[in-house]
Amino acid sequence: MEKPSYNTDIVRSFVTWSLVWGLVAVLVGVIVSLQMVNPDLNFGPYLTFGRLRPIHTNAGIYGWGVGTIFATFLFMVQRLCKQPLWSDKLAKFQLWFFNATIIASAVTLLLGYTTSKEYHEMEWPIDVMVVILWVAFAINIIMTIIKRKDEQMYISLWYMMAALIGVAILYLVNAAAVPASLFKSYSAYAGTNDANVHWWFGHNAVAMALTAPPLAMFYYFLPKSTGVPIYSHRLSIIAFWSLIFMYLWTGAHHLLWTPVPDWIQTLAMAFSVMLIAPSWGSVINGYLSMNGQWHQMKENYLVKFLILGITFYGLQTLQGPMQSIRSFSAFIHYTDWVPAHIHMGTMGWVSMISFASIYFLAPRIYGREIYSIPLANLHFWLALIGQLIWSISLWVAGVLQAGMWNAMNDDGSLTYTFMETMVEMYPYWWARVIGGAIYFAGILIFVYNLYMTVRKKETIPSTTAEGRA
Amino acid sequence: MLEKKPVLFMILATLAILVGTAVTMVLPFVWVNTAADRIEGVTPYTPLQQEGRDIYIREGCNNCHTQTVRPLVAEVLRYGDYSKSGEFVYDRPFLWGSKRTGPDLARLGGKYPDAWHYKHMKSPRSMVPKTNMPDYPWLNDNPLDPDVIRNKMETLGFPYDDEQIADLTGKTEMDAMVAYLQKLGSDIPWRKAAETTIVGDLTNPFPGDAAAISAGQAIYASNCAACHGDNREGMIGPELTDMGMEDAELYQVLHNGIPDGGMPGFSNLGSTKVWQLVNFLNSGQ
Numbered sequence: 001m002e003k004p005s006y007n008t009d010i011v012r013s014f015v016t017w018s019l020v021w022g023l024v025a026v027l028v029g030v031i032v033s034l035q036m037v038n039p040d041l042n043f044g045p046y047l048t049f050g051r052l053r054p055i056h057t058n059a060g061i062y063g064w065g066v067g068t069i070f071a072t073f074l075f076m077v078q079r080l081c082k083q084p085l086w087s088d089k090l091a092k093f094q095l096w097f098f099n100a101t102i103i104a105s106a107v108t109l110l111l112g113y114t115t116s117k118e119y120h121e122m123e124w125p126i127d128v129m130v131v132i133l134w135v136a137f138a139i140n141i142i143m144t145i146i147k148r149k150d151e152q153m154y155i156s157l158w159y160m161m162a163a164l165i166g167v168a169i170l171y172l173v174n175a176a177a178v179p180a181s182l183f184k185s186y187s188a189y190a191g192t193n194d195a196n197v198h199w200w201f202g203h204n205a206v207a208m209a210l211t212a213p214p215l216a217m218f219y220y221f222l223p224k225s226t227g228v229p230i231y232s233h234r235l236s237i238i239a240f241w242s243l244i245f246m247y248l249w250t251g252a253h254h255l256l257w258t259p260v261p262d263w264i265q266t267l268a269m270a271f272s273v274m275l276i277a278p279s280w281g282s283v284i285n286g287y288l289s290m291n292g293q294w295h296q297m298k299e300n301y302l303v304k305f306l307i308l309g310i311t312f313y314g315l316q317t318l319q320g321p322m323q324s325i326r327s328f329s330a331f332i333h334y335t336d337w338v339p340a341h342i343h344m345g346t347m348g349w350v351s352m353i354s355f356a357s358i359y360f361l362a363p364r365i366y367g368r369e370i371y372s373i374p375l376a377n378l379h380f381w382l383a384l385i386g387q388l389i390w391s392i393s394l395w396v397a398g399v400l401q402a403g404m405w406n407a408m409n410d411d412g413s414l415t416y417t418f419m420e421t422m423v424e425m426y427p428y429w430w431a432r433v434i435g436g437a438i439y440f441a442g443i444l445i446f447v448y449n450l451y452m453t454v455r456k457k458e459t460i461p462s463t464t465a466e467g468r469a
Numbered sequence: 470m471l472e473k474k475p476v477l478f479m480i481l482a483t484l485a486i487l488v489g490t491a492v493t494m495v496l497p498f499v500w501v502n503t504a505a506d507r508i509e510g511v512t513p514y515t516p517l518q519q520e521g522r523d524i525y526i527r528e529g530c531n532n533c534h535t536q537t538v539r540p541l542v543a544e545v546l547r548y549g550d551y552s553k554s555g556e557f558v559y560d561r562p563f564l565w566g567s568k569r570t571g572p573d574l575a576r577l578g579g580k581y582p583d584a585w586h587y588k589h590m591k592s593p594r595s596m597v598p599k600t601n602m603p604d605y606p607w608l609n610d611n612p613l614d615p616d617v618i619r620n621k622m623e624t625l626g627f628p629y630d631d632e633q634i635a636d637l638t639g640k641t642e643m644d645a646m647v648a649y650l651q652k653l654g655s656d657i658p659w660r661k662a663a664e665t666t667i668v669g670d671l672t673n674p675f676p677g678d679a680a681a682i683s684a685g686q687a688i689y690a691s692n693c694a695a696c697h698g699d700n701r702e703g704m705i706g707p708e709l710t711d712m713g714m715e716d717a718e719l720y721q722v723l724h725n726g727i728p729d730g731g732m733p734g735f736s737n738l739g740s741t742k743v744w745q746l747v748n749f750l751n752s753g754q
């Protein structure tokens with residue numbers, strides 16, 4: 001049988017660019033964490049915390065996160081469908097339009113053109129670009145699926161399709177606005193409605209960009225790395241449908257105790273707790289797939305990244321529902337606890353799975369074995385330690401902060417002024433700077449390792465390279 | 470079976486996504502921001518205030534400051550009356566935020582005099598030494614553009630008159646910002662409602678007590694000095710060296726503030742600390 005000729009060039013290019021934006025995101029992360037401990041590091045008007053923080057978050061989610069999604073989906077879809085990409089030209093367009101969109105976002109955000117809506121800060125002309133970009137991507141994936149050779153669609157393809165649809169609906173609805181000029185628009189919704197629509201978007205962006213795609217990667221790259229299939233197909237079916245059904249009810253857990261109607265908050269709380277089941281469906285499926293393979297945790301660095309990643313996902317999906325309970329939210333909402341939750345998700349879950357996927361791709365897209373496994377192991381430990389310092393110190397900070405905000409004297413007055421509580425945060429914010437720097441060092445090693453792989457002389461004979469694909 | 474039919478699969482996935490969406494995101498539009506939700510007295514932003522709001526958005530202040538007070542005891546004590554849906558009907562976008570690196574600002578309007586804000590925005594650390602808020606001095610240098618602001622008011626459909634637009638000439642972004650900050654949360658008369666009358670005799674529990682005086686001095690340094698000067702020589706607020714007020718009278722002023730004069734009340738410090746302050750201020754030191 002003739003081997004289909006898969007497009008790996010495009011995967012290689014997306015990996016390169018997602019690494020570039022990943023470096024930018026994490027570097028800016030370290031910069032904003034320094035600005036929080038030393039306000040002299042704000043250089044107005046462009047380089048202030050208020051303008052850099054959205055660059056950090058958007059470069060992280062859309063540059064690094066979505067860039068890796070593009071790379072891995074374009075890789076996986078061809079293998080899972082036994083079918084070359086539907087259109088190489090469209091994929092090439094997607095690559096350059098992706099970079100144009102990210103650059104335009106960064107520049108406009110620095111200039112202060114922002115809607116202020118978290119993870120949707122870009123003004124309307126960039127929204128238009130994002131829509132074009134996503135449509136180009138979706139068409140290519142969907143057409144490749146439709147023309148596939150393998151009749152049965154593997155789990156990863158389901159999560160891909162859900163992400164394609166989900167992101168499209170969320171982004172379009174939340175983008176609705178009336179332009180006042182080229183770079184200023186006013187939301188189509190006002191006040192409480194705007195808040196509710198926005199967090200419906202916000203939480204489900206987490207579902208459709210930071211949960212479904214890494215799950216697609218996990219379900220594909222774990223069996224590929226261990227050499228044994230996923231434990232239960234049936235479990236993954238149940239987990240998939242209940243996950244995408246339940247997620248959409250939970251946006252208001254970001255708005256507990258606010259003027260959003262109580263019944264929406266209660267629904268959000270209930271569905272968030274129920275979400276533990278489908279989330280852990282995937283976690284357990286992952287763990288059970290390791291039956292008899294746990295020795296690979298020692299021998300195979302890919303497995304280490306993947307299993308740690310799914311473990312952070314498991315912790316994240318226990319902590320998240322806890323935060324969705326009214327009484328707990330009353331305590332930790334608005335504190336430094338929440339960024340610690342977020343970064344266990346982004347640095348732990350999403351990035352660990354992305355690192356593993358890219359390490360797995362390396363021999364297949366560069367035609368060379370990875371330059372150094374010891375360096376990959378070092379990267380693993382730096383990422384893990386950096387992230388743990390980051391999250392643990394900020395959980396402690398959040399609890400301390402919440403305790404001080406709520407502390408009352410016998411006569412019913414508050415014990416601390418706001419500033420008295422804020423200054424107590426400085427040591428923990430410093431710990432975050434250190435954790436962040438360690439994590440950043442890990443990423444530098446990662447990039448160096450890949451760079452040296454590309455520069456290596458000897459290549460894998462192309463037959464084996466294909467054979468591994 | 471479904472795993473062999475991508476188009477059907479995607480239609481079903483879309484439906485699964487749309488159920489929760491319809492109930493929790495679409496349905497609320499039936500109630501929220503309708504007549505039942507509205508509050509009398511809540512008015513749209515003036516051209517100057519709206520421009521201030523847009524600058525607040527441009528500078529990303531919402532990355533550190535929230536704008537919703539939750540109905541929780543400690544929160545109402547710290548910031549003021551809890552937020553109501555009807556107060557936000559003119560907010561496009563909403564600015565509730567998600568992280569309180571700095572304090573909540575939903576009830577900021579009327580808390581401090583304008584002069585405090587001008588100094589604080591230019592250099593926050595001149596007013597609050599240990600804050601991590603960045604300086605925004607360039608707001609003083611940027612003039613407002615009346616035509617741009619008129620266009621914004623048209624887009625939003627907010628009422629305005631030519632005089633308000635003409636008044637913008639010569640004003641800076643700082644003026645707009647301060648006007649916005651002073652409007653926040655002040656459309657409902659919550660300050661009046663929250664004022665407490667002190668009943669019973671007010672007697673100084675620590676007359677002449679040296680420990681109380683030095684405690685009061687420390688409280689003065691962290692809460693009052695930014696406005697009244699390190700040595701009570703007066704700056705934004707008047708000098709406080711020789712006030713000639715009875716202890717009980719002074720206690721009332723500190724407890725409730727002087728709403729029309731721009732002085733915030735300090736009842737949330739608790740009666741012990743307010744008495745310590747009284748003793749320090751009246752100690753003749």
Ligand code: HEM
Pocket residue numbers: 118202206210211250253254272273275276279313316317318319320321322323324329332333334338341342344345346349350567
């Ligand atoms: C069952 C799953 C989850 C639930 C119920 C959940 C719940 C929550 C809640 C209640 C908050 C708001 C906390 C607050 O502001 O008080 C939150 C914030 C957040 N979570 Fe999760 N979480 C879950 C999983 C995840 C995962 C897997 C990620 C992956 C990265 C993630 C990323 C985030 C992010 C980015 C935010 C910040 C939103 C903001 O800007 O405030 N979460 N989550």
Ligand code: HEM
Pocket residue numbers: 025026029030032033036053056057060061064065118336338339342343346347350351432433435436437439440532567568570
């Ligand atoms: C060295 C690594 C990192 C450092 C030092 C860092 C630092 C920070 C800091 C200081 C904040 C602001 C927190 C606050 O306002 O209190 C933040 C927010 C955020 N970061 Fe990171 N970050 C890192 C990695 C990442 C990565 C890899 C991603 C995404 C893939 C990410 C996504 C986010 C998000 C979504 C928020 C918003 C949190 C919220 O809404 O409360 N970060 N980060």
